[in-house]
Amino acid sequence: MELLVPERRVRIIKSTEDKAIGTFYEEIFKECENNNDVLESFQEIERAFKANPNYELLHGARERLSISFRDIHSLQEIRFIAED
Helix, strand or coil: CCCCCCCCCEEEEEEEEECCCCEEEEEEEEEECCHHHHHHHHHHHHHHHHHCCCEEEEECCCCCCEEEEEECCCCCEEEEEEEC
């Protein structure tokens, strides 16, 4: 008998941290079919946040499999992390 293991989808988790008021929040931002979908999603996220002058890039997906931004006004940090 053959055992079929369902393919695991990779989730991109969005975490938001506001150090000024001491809050931390996580949510599933997107579920991806495969690694290519994850990389394409990270590129889209990075482009969108870089285009917004209210955010500064702390590190991009090329450095590690996550992306971090900071709101320049509130200093709130937003991270997108891939996990399976």
